[in-house]
Amino acid sequence: xxxxxxxxxxxxxxxxxxxxxxxxxxxxxxxxxxxxxxxxxxxxxxxxxxxxxxxxxxxxxxxxxxxxxxxxxxxxxxxxxxxxxxxxxxxxxxxxxxxxxxxxxxxxxxxxxxxxxxxxxxxxxxxxxxxxxxxxxxxxxxxxxxxxxxxxxxxxxxxxxxxxxxxxxxxxxxxxxxxxxxxxxxxxxxxxxxxxxxxxxxxxxxxxxxxxxxxxxxxxxxxxxxxxxxxxxxxxxxxxxxxxxxxxxxxxxxxxxxxxxxxx
Numbered sequence: 001x002x003x004x005x006x007x008x009x010x011x012x013x014x015x016x017x018x019x020x021x022x023x024x025x026x027x028x029x030x031x032x033x034x035x036x037x038x039x040x041x042x043x044x045x046x047x048x049x050x051x052x053x054x055x056x057x058x059x060x061x062x063x064x065x066x067x068x069x070x071x072x073x074x075x076x077x078x079x080x081x082x083x084x085x086x087x088x089x090x091x092x093x094x095x096x097x098x099x100x101x102x103x104x105x106x107x108x109x110x111x112x113x114x115x116x117x118x119x120x121x122x123x124x125x126x127x128x129x130x131x132x133x134x135x136x137x138x139x140x141x142x143x144x145x146x147x148x149x150x151x152x153x154x155x156x157x158x159x160x161x162x163x164x165x166x167x168x169x170x171x172x173x174x175x176x177x178x179x180x181x182x183x184x185x186x187x188x189x190x191x192x193x194x195x196x197x198x199x200x201x202x203x204x205x206x207x208x209x210x211x212x213x214x215x216x217x218x219x220x221x222x223x224x225x226x227x228x229x230x231x232x233x234x235x236x237x238x239x240x241x242x243x244x245x246x247x248x249x250x251x252x253x254x255x256x257x258x259x260x261x262x263x264x
Contacts, residue, residue, distance in 0.1 A: 034170045034183065035155035038206040042153050042178040048106060048140040051118035056140065058104065058150070059178045065101040065201035067184075067194070068172040070156050072109035072165055073116045073139075081187040082169045083120075087128040089189040090137070097128075098136025101198045105137070108151060108158055109165065110144040117141050154180060175201040182206065 046058040069086055071079040083105070090097055097103070105124075107117065117139035125131050142150075151157065158167040171189070173182035181204070182197040200206065 032157045032159045032166055032168065034168050034185070035157070036183050037153070037155040037180050038183075040153070040180055042174065042180070043149060046150055046153075047146055048142040048150075049114050049117075051114050051121050051139050053114050056138075058106075058140070061104075061138075062174055062176055062178055064099075064176050065198040066174045066176075067101065067103045067197075068154070068174055069103065069105045070108055070151065070154075070158075070167070070170070070172070071105060072107045073112050073120050074109070076164065078167070078169045078187065082171075083124055084127070085187040085189055086171065087124045089191055089194050090128040090130060093191045093194055095195060095198060097130050097133045101201075102135075103137040104140060106140045106142070106147075106150065108147050108167070110142065110147055112141050114141055173197040173201050175204050177204065179204060180206070 042059045042062070044057075044059055047055055048058055050056050067086070069082065071082060073079075086103065090103065095101060105117075105120070121134070121137065121139040125134060125137055128137070130136060154172050156168070156170065156172070158165045160166075169185065169187050171184040172180060173184065175181050179201075181201045184193060184197060
Protein backbone atom coordinates (compact mmCIF):
# COMPACT_ATOMS: atom_id res chain seq x y z
CA UNK A 1 0.00 0.00 0.00
CA UNK A 2 2.81 2.36 0.89
CA UNK A 3 4.47 1.64 -2.46
CA UNK A 4 1.18 2.30 -4.28
CA UNK A 5 0.74 5.61 -2.44
CA UNK A 6 4.18 6.88 -3.42
CA UNK A 7 3.66 5.71 -7.00
CA UNK A 8 0.50 7.80 -7.25
CA UNK A 9 2.31 10.83 -5.85
CA UNK A 10 5.14 10.41 -8.34
CA UNK A 11 2.72 10.10 -11.24
CA UNK A 12 1.11 13.36 -10.13
CA UNK A 13 4.55 15.03 -10.08
CA UNK A 14 5.28 13.76 -13.59
CA UNK A 15 1.93 15.01 -14.87
CA UNK A 16 2.61 18.39 -13.26
CA UNK A 17 6.04 18.57 -14.87
CA UNK A 18 4.71 17.70 -18.32
CA UNK A 19 1.91 20.24 -17.90
CA UNK A 20 4.43 22.98 -17.10
CA UNK A 21 6.65 22.07 -20.05
CA UNK A 22 3.72 21.74 -22.47
CA UNK A 23 2.41 25.16 -21.46
CA UNK A 24 5.87 26.68 -21.92
CA UNK A 25 6.44 25.09 -25.34
CA UNK A 26 2.98 26.14 -26.51
CA UNK A 27 3.71 29.72 -25.45
CA UNK A 28 7.01 29.64 -27.33
CA UNK A 29 5.31 28.35 -30.49
CA UNK A 30 3.04 31.40 -30.38
CA UNK A 31 5.97 33.78 -30.14
CA UNK A 32 9.30 33.55 -31.92
CA UNK A 33 12.60 31.78 -32.02
CA UNK A 34 15.14 29.89 -34.08
CA UNK A 35 14.37 26.31 -35.04
CA UNK A 36 17.61 25.01 -36.47
CA UNK A 37 17.53 23.37 -39.89
CA UNK A 38 21.04 21.97 -40.11
CA UNK A 39 21.87 20.05 -43.30
CA UNK A 40 18.93 21.52 -45.20
CA UNK A 41 19.34 23.71 -48.28
CA UNK A 42 18.14 27.19 -49.13
CA UNK A 43 15.41 27.24 -51.78
CA UNK A 44 16.04 28.57 -55.27
CA UNK A 45 15.01 32.04 -56.41
CA UNK A 46 15.63 34.08 -53.28
CA UNK A 47 15.58 37.45 -55.00
CA UNK A 48 16.70 40.44 -52.92
CA UNK A 49 17.98 43.94 -53.68
CA UNK A 50 21.52 44.99 -52.75
CA UNK A 51 22.72 48.44 -51.72
CA UNK A 52 23.22 49.37 -55.40
CA UNK A 53 19.60 48.51 -56.28
CA UNK A 54 20.66 45.33 -58.10
CA UNK A 55 18.40 42.27 -57.96
CA UNK A 56 20.40 39.35 -56.55
CA UNK A 57 19.52 35.69 -56.13
CA UNK A 58 21.00 34.96 -52.71
CA UNK A 59 21.44 31.25 -53.28
CA UNK A 60 23.29 31.86 -56.55
CA UNK A 61 25.41 34.53 -54.86
CA UNK A 62 26.53 32.08 -52.17
CA UNK A 63 29.66 30.87 -53.95
CA UNK A 64 31.72 30.56 -50.76
CA UNK A 65 31.04 30.07 -47.03
CA UNK A 66 28.54 32.75 -46.08
CA UNK A 67 27.53 34.21 -42.73
CA UNK A 68 23.89 35.33 -42.85
CA UNK A 69 22.67 37.97 -40.39
CA UNK A 70 18.91 38.57 -40.27
CA UNK A 71 18.13 42.02 -38.83
CA UNK A 72 16.18 45.14 -39.59
CA UNK A 73 18.16 48.31 -40.08
CA UNK A 74 16.14 50.66 -37.90
CA UNK A 75 15.96 48.23 -34.99
CA UNK A 76 16.22 50.04 -31.63
CA UNK A 77 17.23 46.90 -29.78
CA UNK A 78 19.28 43.75 -30.28
CA UNK A 79 20.20 44.21 -33.97
CA UNK A 80 22.85 46.81 -33.16
CA UNK A 81 24.70 44.62 -30.62
CA UNK A 82 24.48 41.72 -33.09
CA UNK A 83 25.98 43.71 -35.97
CA UNK A 84 28.57 45.28 -33.66
CA UNK A 85 29.59 41.81 -32.50
CA UNK A 86 29.75 40.63 -36.10
CA UNK A 87 31.87 43.61 -37.15
CA UNK A 88 34.21 42.98 -34.22
CA UNK A 89 34.79 39.32 -35.08
CA UNK A 90 35.23 40.16 -38.79
CA UNK A 91 37.86 42.71 -37.79
CA UNK A 92 39.68 40.28 -35.47
CA UNK A 93 39.51 37.28 -37.77
CA UNK A 94 42.65 36.23 -39.65
CA UNK A 95 40.51 35.07 -42.58
CA UNK A 96 40.16 37.32 -45.60
CA UNK A 97 36.69 38.78 -46.02
CA UNK A 98 35.41 38.30 -49.55
CA UNK A 99 37.89 35.51 -50.28
CA UNK A 100 37.67 32.93 -47.51
CA UNK A 101 34.09 33.83 -46.67
CA UNK A 102 31.46 36.55 -47.09
CA UNK A 103 28.75 38.13 -44.98
CA UNK A 104 25.16 38.80 -46.04
CA UNK A 105 23.01 41.06 -43.89
CA UNK A 106 19.33 40.90 -44.83
CA UNK A 107 16.53 43.07 -43.48
CA UNK A 108 13.31 41.27 -42.61
CA UNK A 109 11.39 44.57 -42.70
CA UNK A 110 10.01 44.88 -46.24
CA UNK A 111 9.54 48.65 -45.78
CA UNK A 112 13.29 49.29 -45.59
CA UNK A 113 15.13 50.20 -48.77
CA UNK A 114 18.52 50.08 -50.46
CA UNK A 115 19.42 53.63 -49.42
CA UNK A 116 19.22 52.62 -45.78
CA UNK A 117 21.07 49.38 -46.54
CA UNK A 118 23.89 51.38 -48.16
CA UNK A 119 24.25 53.60 -45.08
CA UNK A 120 24.43 50.58 -42.80
CA UNK A 121 26.99 48.96 -45.07
CA UNK A 122 29.31 51.97 -44.86
CA UNK A 123 28.90 52.10 -41.08
CA UNK A 124 29.76 48.47 -40.43
CA UNK A 125 32.52 48.14 -43.03
CA UNK A 126 34.17 51.10 -41.31
CA UNK A 127 33.61 49.58 -37.88
CA UNK A 128 35.19 46.32 -39.04
CA UNK A 129 37.97 48.29 -40.80
CA UNK A 130 37.11 46.50 -44.04
CA UNK A 131 36.29 49.46 -46.28
CA UNK A 132 38.47 47.91 -48.99
CA UNK A 133 36.28 44.78 -49.08
CA UNK A 134 32.82 46.13 -50.03
CA UNK A 135 31.85 42.94 -51.88
CA UNK A 136 32.75 40.83 -48.85
CA UNK A 137 29.93 42.19 -46.70
CA UNK A 138 26.71 42.93 -48.53
CA UNK A 139 23.46 44.40 -47.25
CA UNK A 140 20.08 43.47 -48.75
CA UNK A 141 16.41 44.36 -48.65
CA UNK A 142 13.45 42.51 -50.12
CA UNK A 143 9.70 42.21 -50.42
CA UNK A 144 7.55 40.44 -47.85
CA UNK A 145 7.18 37.22 -49.86
CA UNK A 146 10.92 36.74 -50.33
CA UNK A 147 11.60 37.65 -46.71
CA UNK A 148 9.16 35.03 -45.41
CA UNK A 149 10.55 32.45 -47.81
CA UNK A 150 14.07 33.04 -46.51
CA UNK A 151 13.05 33.16 -42.84
CA UNK A 152 11.14 29.89 -43.07
CA UNK A 153 13.98 28.16 -44.92
CA UNK A 154 16.41 28.89 -42.07
CA UNK A 155 13.90 28.36 -39.24
CA UNK A 156 14.03 31.98 -38.09
CA UNK A 157 10.74 33.37 -36.80
CA UNK A 158 10.04 36.99 -35.90
CA UNK A 159 7.01 38.80 -34.53
CA UNK A 160 5.98 42.30 -35.51
CA UNK A 161 4.65 44.60 -32.79
CA UNK A 162 3.65 47.94 -34.26
CA UNK A 163 6.62 49.34 -36.16
CA UNK A 164 9.09 47.11 -34.34
CA UNK A 165 9.95 43.43 -34.50
CA UNK A 166 10.63 40.99 -31.72
CA UNK A 167 13.31 38.55 -32.84
CA UNK A 168 16.27 36.46 -31.68
CA UNK A 169 19.95 37.25 -32.25
CA UNK A 170 21.49 34.55 -34.41
CA UNK A 171 23.91 34.17 -37.30
CA UNK A 172 23.40 31.38 -39.82
CA UNK A 173 26.42 29.91 -41.60
CA UNK A 174 25.80 28.51 -45.07
CA UNK A 175 28.01 26.45 -47.40
CA UNK A 176 28.64 27.40 -51.01
CA UNK A 177 25.95 25.00 -52.21
CA UNK A 178 23.32 26.65 -50.00
CA UNK A 179 23.54 24.06 -47.22
CA UNK A 180 22.93 25.30 -43.66
CA UNK A 181 25.88 24.12 -41.57
CA UNK A 182 25.96 26.13 -38.35
CA UNK A 183 24.02 28.55 -36.13
CA UNK A 184 25.86 31.05 -33.95
CA UNK A 185 23.58 32.45 -31.24
CA UNK A 186 24.05 35.65 -29.27
CA UNK A 187 25.79 38.93 -30.00
CA UNK A 188 29.42 38.18 -29.12
CA UNK A 189 31.50 35.86 -31.27
CA UNK A 190 35.04 34.50 -31.04
CA UNK A 191 37.36 34.45 -34.08
CA UNK A 192 37.94 30.73 -33.48
CA UNK A 193 34.19 29.99 -33.59
CA UNK A 194 33.84 31.95 -36.83
CA UNK A 195 36.83 30.18 -38.38
CA UNK A 196 35.55 26.73 -37.43
CA UNK A 197 32.11 27.57 -38.80
CA UNK A 198 33.63 28.78 -42.09
CA UNK A 199 35.87 25.70 -42.39
CA UNK A 200 32.89 23.41 -41.76
CA UNK A 201 30.80 25.29 -44.33
CA UNK A 202 33.60 25.02 -46.91
CA UNK A 203 33.71 21.25 -46.38
CA UNK A 204 29.93 20.91 -46.32
CA UNK A 205 29.95 19.64 -42.72
CA UNK A 206 27.37 20.75 -40.19
CA UNK A 207 28.49 21.57 -36.66
CA UNK A 208 26.53 21.24 -33.41
CA UNK A 209 25.37 24.34 -31.63
CA UNK A 210 27.49 24.43 -28.47
CA UNK A 211 25.13 26.63 -26.51
CA UNK A 212 21.92 24.64 -27.05
CA UNK A 213 21.80 24.13 -23.28
CA UNK A 214 21.86 27.89 -22.80
CA UNK A 215 19.16 28.25 -25.43
CA UNK A 216 17.03 25.78 -23.42
CA UNK A 217 17.64 27.60 -20.15
CA UNK A 218 17.04 31.10 -21.48
CA UNK A 219 14.13 32.69 -23.32
CA UNK A 220 13.89 35.95 -25.20
CA UNK A 221 12.12 38.72 -23.31
CA UNK A 222 10.15 40.70 -25.88
CA UNK A 223 9.66 43.77 -23.69
CA UNK A 224 13.20 43.97 -22.35
CA UNK A 225 14.70 42.84 -25.68
CA UNK A 226 17.11 40.49 -23.94
CA UNK A 227 17.51 36.85 -22.93
CA UNK A 228 16.30 35.91 -19.44
CA UNK A 229 16.55 32.75 -17.32
CA UNK A 230 13.58 30.49 -17.99
CA UNK A 231 12.59 29.30 -14.52
CA UNK A 232 9.34 27.72 -15.71
CA UNK A 233 11.01 25.39 -18.18
CA UNK A 234 13.81 24.46 -15.77
CA UNK A 235 11.35 23.79 -12.92
CA UNK A 236 9.26 21.49 -15.09
CA UNK A 237 12.34 19.54 -16.17
CA UNK A 238 13.58 19.20 -12.58
CA UNK A 239 10.17 17.94 -11.41
CA UNK A 240 10.12 15.26 -14.10
CA UNK A 241 13.73 14.26 -13.44
CA UNK A 242 13.28 14.00 -9.66
CA UNK A 243 10.01 12.11 -10.02
CA UNK A 244 11.64 9.67 -12.43
CA UNK A 245 14.57 9.06 -10.09
CA UNK A 246 12.28 8.53 -7.10
CA UNK A 247 10.03 6.16 -9.02
CA UNK A 248 13.03 4.14 -10.20
CA UNK A 249 14.38 3.95 -6.64
CA UNK A 250 11.05 2.71 -5.29
CA UNK A 251 10.74 0.06 -8.00
CA UNK A 252 14.28 -1.18 -7.37
CA UNK A 253 13.68 -1.17 -3.60
CA UNK A 254 10.43 -3.10 -3.98
CA UNK A 255 12.11 -5.72 -6.18
CA UNK A 256 14.87 -6.18 -3.63
CA UNK A 257 12.34 -6.68 -0.83
CA UNK A 258 10.49 -9.32 -2.86
CA UNK A 259 13.77 -11.07 -3.68
CA UNK A 260 14.80 -11.16 0.00
CA UNK A 261 11.35 -12.38 1.00
CA UNK A 262 11.51 -15.19 -1.55
CA UNK A 263 14.94 -16.23 -0.24
CA UNK A 264 13.60 -16.39 3.30
